[in-house]
Amino acid sequence: MGEAITKNKINVYNRTDNVKITSDTTGSMWAAHELGHAFNYALYPNTTDNRSYGQGIIDLALEGVWVKGERIAGNVKGMYAVDVDPVTGEVYYLRTSAGYRSGLYSVDGGPYQQNATSAVSEDFADMFMNWTYDTFAANDYGDERYYWMDSHMSTWISLAVANNQ
Numbered sequence: 001m002g003e004a005i006t007k008n009k010i011n012v013y014n015r016t017d018n019v020k021i022t023s024d025t026t027g028s029m030w031a032a033h034e035l036g037h038a039f040n041y042a043l044y045p046n047t048t049d050n051r052s053y054g055q056g057i058i059d060l061a062l063e064g065v066w067v068k069g070e071r072i073a074g075n076v077k078g079m080y081a082v083d084v085d086p087v088t089g090e091v092y093y094l095r096t097s098a099g100y101r102s103g104l105y106s107v108d109g110g111p112y113q114q115n116a117t118s119a120v121s122e123d124f125a126d127m128f129m130n131w132t133y134d135t136f137a138a139n140d141y142g143d144e145r146y147y148w149m150d151s152h153m154s155t156w157i158s159l160a161v162a163n164n165q
Helices: 024-042 055-063 120-133 140-163
Strands: 002-006 010-014 065-067 070-075 093-095
Touching: 024 055, 024 120, 024 140, 055 070, 055 120, 055 140, 065 140, 070 140, 093 120, 120 140
Parallel strands: none
Antiparallel strands: 002 010, 065 070, 070 093
């Protein structure tokens, strides 16, 4: 639907004509999702290796999100920034919809998952968006996703500032 690119600046834009931004709410949430990608990129020091992942998705992949012993997000193989084994096709990243409100687009038009693919970067961007708007599901799963983001945010903000001075 859109893309966030950053190289010492942030560009967030719509790259298709098929965008499901149907109201002011969905537009701002879509932008927050894309800014979640850009924020994550800012969590990796400016270097020449062009990695597209930062500490946010590394933390999400390695720590995962757990509710009462149940993993609802995280890499099952202990690898970061790898969603699928390139040789075997085995999925490494577990992404569930637990903690998100129902559907990609809710009844009131708000997208609680802008991109539901099983990718750590998309899960992180959706969690950033829902953390920003406090729109996770009103249950233990949503509470844990919110708490997980909230507990990391001060460290990530400090890291982003330090990396981008």
